[in-house]
Amino acid sequence: MTILKKCDLASKRSEPSVWISKLALFESLDPLTPIREPIKFHTGLNIVWGVENEANDEKFEPGHGVGKTTLCRLIRYCLGEPTYGQSHAAKEILNTFPDGHVAAEVYIQGRRWAVLRPFNKTRADRAQGDATITELLANPPLKESFREYQNLLASTCLSGLSTDGVLTGGASIEWLHLLALCSRDQEARYQSLWQWRSPRSDSAPRNIQKDDAHLTLRSVLGLLPDEETTLQKKLAKYDSELAQVEKDIAERVREPEYWTRHYRQTLERDFKIKDATNASLQPNDLYGIPELVKAAISKRDQKQIERSTRLDELERHIAMAGSLLLEPAEHQQSVEAAGNVTKAGADTFTESVEELRRLRKEIEDMGIWPCKYAHPLLIGNCQHTNQRLVSLDSEIRDASAQELPKSARKDQQAAALRQQSERQKTGLTKQREQLDAYIKERRALNDKRIAADKDIRALRAALTSLETWEQIRTGMVPDSDLAQLQKRKKSLETRQTTAKGQLTALLASQDQSLTKLRTVYEALARNTLSTEFNGRVLLTSEGLEFRVFRGENLSGEAFETLSILLADIAVLLMGSLGAASHPGILIHDSPREADLGGHIYRRLLLSVAEVAGELAVDDTVPFQQIVTTTTPPPPTLKKKATTCLKLGGEEGQLFRRQLHAMATTQQSFGFDMENGE
Numbered sequence: 001m002t003i004l005k006k007c008d009l010a011s012k013r014s015e016p017s018v019w020i021s022k023l024a025l026f027e028s029l030d031p032l033t034p035i036r037e038p039i040k041f042h043t044g045l046n047i048v049w050g051v052e053n054e055a056n057d058e059k060f061e062p063g064h065g066v067g068k069t070t071l072c073r074l075i076r077y078c079l080g081e082p083t084y085g086q087s088h089a090a091k092e093i094l095n096t097f098p099d100g101h102v103a104a105e106v107y108i109q110g111r112r113w114a115v116l117r118p119f120n121k122t123r124a125d126r127a128q129g130d131a132t133i134t135e136l137l138a139n140p141p142l143k144e145s146f147r148e149y150q151n152l153l154a155s156t157c158l159s160g161l162s163t164d165g166v167l168t169g170g171a172s173i174e175w176l177h178l179l180a181l182c183s184r185d186q187e188a189r190y191q192s193l194w195q196w197r198s199p200r201s202d203s204a205p206r207n208i209q210k211d212d213a214h215l216t217l218r219s220v221l222g223l224l225p226d227e228e229t230t231l232q233k234k235l236a237k238y239d240s241e242l243a244q245v246e247k248d249i250a251e252r253v254r255e256p257e258y259w260t261r262h263y264r265q266t267l268e269r270d271f272k273i274k275d276a277t278n279a280s281l282q283p284n285d286l287y288g289i290p291e292l293v294k295a296a297i298s299k300r301d302q303k304q305i306e307r308s309t310r311l312d313e314l315e316r317h318i319a320m321a322g323s324l325l326l327e328p329a330e331h332q333q334s335v336e337a338a339g340n341v342t343k344a345g346a347d348t349f350t351e352s353v354e355e356l357r358r359l360r361k362e363i364e365d366m367g368i369w370p371c372k373y374a375h376p377l378l379i380g381n382c383q384h385t386n387q388r389l390v391s392l393d394s395e396i397r398d399a400s401a402q403e404l405p406k407s408a409r410k411d412q413q414a415a416a417l418r419q420q421s422e423r424q425k426t427g428l429t430k431q432r433e434q435l436d437a438y439i440k441e442r443r444a445l446n447d448k449r450i451a452a453d454k455d456i457r458a459l460r461a462a463l464t465s466l467e468t469w470e471q472i473r474t475g476m477v478p479d480s481d482l483a484q485l486q487k488r489k490k491s492l493e494t495r496q497t498t499a500k501g502q503l504t505a506l507l508a509s510q511d512q513s514l515t516k517l518r519t520v521y522e523a524l525a526r527n528t529l530s531t532e533f534n535g536r537v538l539l540t541s542e543g544l545e546f547r548v549f550r551g552e553n554l555s556g557e558a559f560e561t562l563s564i565l566l567a568d569i570a571v572l573l574m575g576s577l578g579a580a581s582h583p584g585i586l587i588h589d590s591p592r593e594a595d596l597g598g599h600i601y602r603r604l605l606l607s608v609a610e611v612a613g614e615l616a617v618d619d620t621v622p623f624q625q626i627v628t629t630t631t632p633p634p635p636t637l638k639k640k641a642t643t644c645l646k647l648g649g650e651e652g653q654l655f656r657r658q659l660h661a662m663a664t665t666q667q668s669f670g671f672d673m674e675n676g677e
């Protein structure tokens with residue numbers, strides 16, 4: 001053992017917490033139609049080689065566009081990521097294989113899981129523990145099975161981390177954050193240690209901030225104690241409160257000028273105080289605002305006195321009109337009632353005569369009917385009937401002679417009373433109209449008086465506010481609110497400084513915990529380059545820094561990419577040694593293309609292979625690294641045990657055919673639509 005000879009291997013894992021052993025592609029499930037033979041992976045170093053050559057004719061092979069990045073995305077898809085490529089690439093895959101699926105066998109803490117995910121994401125995902133891909137296809141589990149698989153992935157890989165509320169804004173670390181740490185987007189180009197995802201990749205999480213990446217990595221390395229999380233939250237709170245206080249102070253500084261101008265404009269616009277925008281505020285200035293406001297209030301007060309005088313007059317008029325209206329109204333009602341009684345009496349006299357006439361008419365109408373006492377004699381020829389008619393005629397004449405004169409007199413009396421009532425009613429109407437006019441005027445005057453009182457109060461308040469703000473603006477009186485804000489700012493700055501000091505001290509103490517990480521990183525750097533180089537790891541308030549030095553001088557830009565790759569591998573190995581909560585899988589997609597020298601790149605691959613050999617027990621390595629490249633691997637790594645897949649040239653593309661930009665067949669639905677899908 002050479003690379004890790006200074007490291008304690010007593011706590012190393014027996015295998016990665018998570019790793020993939022097989023990936024299969026299917027054009028359809030019914031009938032089962034594989035796209036290609038399954039791709040097998042193993043623990044340790046796995047190289048996917050995109051073969052290229054330098055031919056100048058039609059035999060030229062670029063090594064690009066053969067499916068290396070898509071393979072990495074499909075692995076991530078099987079590990080729970082929601083997408084399997086950039087949107088255009090995913091559309092091409094779906095258009096070419098509308099019924100297609102990707103399947104994988106994934107080991108989680110030594111237990112094998114078969115995973116099946118469709119290219120058409122409207123269909124169901126499936127997963128089954130203790131099963132192979134073949135067994136899953138033969139007996140598809142329920143759609144809820146994939147959720148169980150996802151939950152197990154998350155719980156297994158997050159169990160040793162500080163996760164809850166540790167990210168900026170109080171967010172928690174999730175499995176997809178760890179997956180991003182373990183599988184950088186090829187589009188990110190290895191430009192920064194913290195840039196795991198690129199906006200161009202359409203992957204998730206879409207936008208991991210530098211601070212969140214820093215906190216996630218430190219949590220993986222066990223360098224994020226609860227005390228620091230508390231301090232970070234305090235600092236974030238202080239920063240937010242300080243920003244708000246500084247904003248409030250800036251607004252308060254502007255307020256005196258603003259409010260002075262506002263109240264001057266209010267006095268001129270709303271209260272018609274002439275030249276209030278420019279007039280003096282000196283109390284003894286005849287043309288100053290205080291005197292002008294005093295004159296305006298005096299004028300309004302005089303108007304209020306006039307309104308009060310008129311209101312008093314109206315109260316007297318209303319009281320007098322009300323009392324004068326009461327007796328005539330009662331008399332008019334009495335006359336009207338008497339007229340109604342008289343009319344009723346006259347109607348009674350007339351009704352008695354009319355009753356006799358109706359009786360005579362009824363007897364005459366019955367004259368054509370037979371008499372029941374002297375049948376067949378008709379009633380009209382009956383002697384008794386004729387005698388009764390003669391008697392009725394006499395009664396009618398007597399009643400008319402007696403009652404009709406009385407009725408006429410009653411009618412005359414009733415008419416006279418009605419006329420008297422109408423005259424009185426007309427007079428009362430005029431009196432009521434006058435009373436209503438008094439009441440209406442009183443109401444209007446009272447409303448004006450209330451509005452004027454409010455106007456006077458507002459005028460006085462505007463002058464008082466203007467004088468107060470003018471005194472603050474000119475410094476004649478201190479601004480207590482501003483002083484309070486400045487006091488709060490000073491208090492927050494003191495607490496912020498204290499918290500920063502505590503955080504710095506805490507980071508300094510944690511820096512001592514980086515010994516093993518530094519040992520691994522430096523060993524990798526020296527083995528990849530030479531003993532002239534050193535790998536250094538620093539923990540600062542800005543995060544972890546990984547740098548490659550030549551002697552005591554920082555190496556050039558050519559080593560920036562190498563320092564990032566070495567950092568990823570060092571953290572991976574820390575997990576393998578039981579010193580970090582790393583899942584144990586690392587995917588590097590085409591790092592050679594990110595401005596890394598070919599010779600250095602090959603030495604890096606050899607270093608990883610050497611470490612894998614050091615840590616292997618019975619052909620099982622406690623980590624898995626999958627690397628895609630167009631650079632030919634070193635001769636010792638070209639064997640199938642390390643270079644697990646070749647793409648391009650005679651080996652063909654990942655999908656064995658050219659993908660279509662447009663759909664060529666109508667999509668159908670296989671068993672994925674079962675169980676409610």
